Amino acid sequence: MLCLGVEEFLVGECGHDPCGATWIVGFSGGPDSVVLLAVLTVLAPRLGAHLEAAHVDHGLRPESAAEAADAEAFCAAWNIPFHERRADVAGLARERGIGLEDAGRLARYAFFEELRGARPNAWTALGHQRDDLAEDQIMRLIRGTGWPGLGGMAALDPSRRILRPLLMTPRSDIEAFADALSLPVVRDPSNNDPAYRRNRVRNDILPRIAAENPRHGEAVARLWRQARIDEDFLEASLPDFPDPTxxxxxxxxxxxxxxxxxxxxxxxxxxxxxxxxxxxxxxxxxxxxxxxxxxxxxxxxxxxxxxxxxxxxxxxxxxxxxxxxxxxxx
Amino acid sequence: MLCLGVEEFLVGECGHDPCGATWIVGFSGGPDSVVLLAVLTVLAPRLGAHLEAAHVDHGLRPESAAEAADAEAFCAAWNIPFHERRADVAGLARERGIGLEDAGRLARYAFFEELRGARPNAWTALGHQRDDLAEDQIMRLIRGTGWPGLGGMAALDPSRRILRPLLMTPRSDIEAFADALSLPVVRDPSNNDPAYRRNRVRNDILPRIAAENPRHGEAVARLWRQARIDEDFLEASLPDFPDPTxxxxxxxxxxxxxxxxxxxxxxxxxxxxxxxxxxxxxxxxxxxxxxxxxxxxxxxxxxxxxxxxxxxxxxxxxxxxxxxxxxxxx
Structure with a gap:
């Protein structure tokens, strides 16, 4: 069920052509990326795509090396090529004068991009799901993002060749899927650290919004879909010039x-x-x-x-x- | 300063033609409506408009009759024609099976509309300000409103002939103006009652968003302006048919x-x-x-x-x- 829904979303709605593609899955070991890897493992042979997993050890928690080893073992058992990078995220944060969260993201995307660039017709697949999208919409509202950006992150970003196949899937479905298949998942304790704005949005603001409208998740998906349609319309309405500047x-x-x-x-x-x-x-x-x-x-x-x-x-x-x-x- | 800003907004930006208009000001006695009345009292002779005040006694608090008398005295001192309606808001709520807040709004709008309809070229002027607009955007996000509705309530609604001259004015400016002029203001204790969604948004959700971005008020105004421009563009892009259905x-x-x-x-x-x-x-x-x-x-x-x-x-x-x-x- 989840697999077919993801296929319909990714290929049908977003128009991704999977045939002959290589999907580099950002695989942290958390529930979203584990389920993404499992779903794409089912879909890849069906759709003619090839799957690889990429794990970044942020080196921020003592257990991170063991988690990397578990991730590798998981992929070995599932016969998925596994790539690992040990990143000095704390050092990168100091060097660039940015936060740990931003530094971790930089390190991950750099690694994924390196793998993706070395393969023909490759895409980076990320585990963001509908609850992440809800957070993203609030984060964008807070920053003052306009329309259609307010609708949230892309499910298919051709310029950076990023896919987010689970973007319309609620977190609860992902947790249920992981439970049903007894998939081993890692819980990152930093997801609850209120030092990060994302966590404050997730833990303090979103639950209050969901309490006002228990179907807020559907509203999130709707706003995202409208933004996608409007973005396409607005882009098509803009004239092209020889020099866009x-x-x-x-x-x-x-x-x-x-x-x-x-x-x-x-x-x-x-x-x-x-x-x-x-x-x-x-x-x-x-x-x-x-x-x-x-x-x-x-x-x-x-x-x-x-x-x-x-x-x-x-x-x-x-x-x-x-x-x-x-x-x-x- | 506030008066000139309101004139520039209402006449310049929103395109309201004040000459010969009658403004029926919804006058609760709260800071927003008191300041609106004061600002429009300054602007009316300057712009050739005529001003009247309309007060609805909701009959929900023991002090409401005294507040109505104070509102009348205030308008008498300022030489503003004053209209009052005693509404049985609790009875209306029971009769219609709706909440007190909705019933109060129905009673107010019905009275304003009655006064407005009896005068040529009349508009209802309401005291909503930028912090109300911020609440409205969150309320719409919660309900799942799409674009451009998500930008929030109109400052000039030609179909219902409603004006909101203070919509770009922060609450803090309104409070400062009321203080500086020692205007008498009534505080409605029901504004803090968490039984109303609006108050939960105002007191629990919005402060958390403002804490993430102290300039969120400017983001609210920006989103509203973009929505207004996009609404105009989208309306102009829709073809007209002899029968719109x-x-x-x-x-x-x-x-x-x-x-x-x-x-x-x-x-x-x-x-x-x-x-x-x-x-x-x-x-x-x-x-x-x-x-x-x-x-x-x-x-x-x-x-x-x-x-x-x-x-x-x-x-x-x-x-x-x-x-x-x-x-x-x-």
């Missing part, structure tokens, strides 16, 4: 502000990383509407927008240092 | 699902009250895409959609009883 003033004048604002975001993304402030985008748009030729707007990450007579031109100043983009941090 | 299959086939889904909602609204389930709309859209002629879908409030060869037709079944529409409940 040089927007002809003539064309802008004929567009609805809803599209102009999104063209600015696209142009800024094309210049490099750095989160744009919506307030600055509103001001820029007001200036564009007034054709305030010569005005220059500054954006984070050393980017600028200059209103010219013919075009609005976005540039990265030389020496402009990119800041990490929040939307990509999941 | 009969959608030509030929036209539907050429539209993006993002627009088709919104056309269904518009058709359902045109049939009468009743909240549509997004799941049913997704199923309907899948059937329309497959041209499943003859299929019929049921919607709350006794409404149906039938896929014909030429058109998708929405109808209210005779005897179909309308349920109150959630989106209108604020």
């Amino acid at each position: 040089a927007l002809p003033m003539e064309t802008l004048a004929g567009l609805h502000p809803a599209l102009r604002l999104r063209l600015y975001r696209r142009a800024l993304r094309a210049c490099g990383p750095g989160q744009a402030l919506a307030e600055t985008l509103f001001s820029l748009d007001a200036a564009v509407a007034k054709r305030a030729t010569g005005r220059v707007f500054q954006f984070p990450g050393g980017k600028t927008a200059r209103i010219g007579r013919r075009a609005l031109v976005f540039r990265l100043k030389s020496g402009g240092s990119g800041t990490r983009e929040n939307r990509r941090s999941h | 009969a959608l030509p299959m030929e036209t539907l086939a050429g539209l993006h699902p993002a627009l088709r889904l919104r056309l269904y909602r518009r058709a359902l609204r045109a049939c009468g009250p009743g909240q549509a389930l997004a799941e049913t709309l997704f199923s309907l859209d899948a059937a329309v895409a497959k041209r499943a002629t003859g299929r019929v879908f049921q919607f709350p409030g006794g409404k149906t959609a039938r896929i014909g060869r030429r058109a998708l037709v929405f109808r209210l079944k005779s005897g179909g009883s309308g349920t109150r529409e959630n989106r209108r409940s604020h």
Whole structure:
């Protein structure tokens, strides 16, 4: 049942073509990734895909080496190629001046990306499920993410070749599946540490929202689906230019502000990383509407927008240092 | 300062034409409505508008009659025409089988609407401010409202002729303004009663979100503005038909699902009250895409959609009883 639902979601709804693909599964040993690995083990031969598992030992807890050995044994028993990386997450966090959670994510994604890049037609498959999506929507609401980003993380991200096959599956179904198959799962105690915003959202905010609407999980899936449809529509509504960072003033004048604002975001993304402030985008748009030729707007990450007579031109100043983009941090 | 900001918002941003308008201010005596009345008292002569105050005595607390007398005295001192209605809110709640909060809202809106309808070019002005909007966004997230409804209540609702001039003003600015002018304000103790979802959102959920992002109020305003722009864009993107409840299959086939889904909602609204389930709309859209002629879908409030060869037709079944529409409940 779970397997067929995941196949219908991944292949039917998201349009993933599994035939001949290699799925690199991010395998922490927690319930989500164990169930993802089990489900994809069933689906891979059926759909003509190839499966491998990737485990990162964060070295943050004394038992992590033993957990890595268990993960390896699990994959050996299931005949799944296993890759392990020992990362000095604490050292990376110090070196970069970031939190342990961010450093762990960096280390994992770097390893997955390395494996994925070395194989033709490979995808990274991650175990995020519907309760993670609910958290992600709240995290984005807190950060002030607009639409359609507010709908939450992608289930199929072609630019980073990431799949999230369990994104419409409630955590309770995953736990029930793991129980029914007696799958061995590791519980990471840091998931309850209130030092992390994600855990505060999970443990303090989400239960209060779920108490108001016991069917909030369905609302989460609905919002996500609407965002996906709207994102596709909005993308299709945006005109294409030879240079996405040089927007002809003539064309802008004929567009609805809803599209102009999104063209600015696209142009800024094309210049490099750095989160744009919506307030600055509103001001820029007001200036564009007034054709305030010569005005220059500054954006984070050393980017600028200059209103010219013919075009609005976005540039990265030389020496402009990119800041990490929040939307990509999941 | 506050007055100029409100004028810029109401007239500049929302496009309200105040000249010759009558503003019926919903005046509870709480800080929001007192400050709204004070601000509009300053703006009315400046903008050529006329001001009246409307107070509903809910009869739920022993002190409510005294508060009504204070409200009347305040308006007399400021030379503002004052209208009062004593409502049996508890009786209305029993009679309709609804909560006290909903019954109070019904009684207030009925009174405001009565006054508004009796005057040419009149608008009801309500004291909702930015913190109410933040609550409204969370309430809508809990209910599972989609985009652009998720952005929150309107500042200018032409269909019901409602204005919310303080919608971009933080509660803290309103309190500071009331303090600075020593305005007499009433505190309704039921605002802290956890029996109401709104109060649980206000007192338990929102402070946790604000703790994660102290600038969440700005994010609220941003999301609201984006929703307003997108709503305008989406409305402008929808084709008009002679009968909004009969959608030509030929036209539907050429539209993006993002627009088709919104056309269904518009058709359902045109049939009468009743909240549509997004799941049913997704199923309907899948059937329309497959041209499943003859299929019929049921919607709350006794409404149906039938896929014909030429058109998708929405109808209210005779005897179909309308349920109150959630989106209108604020």
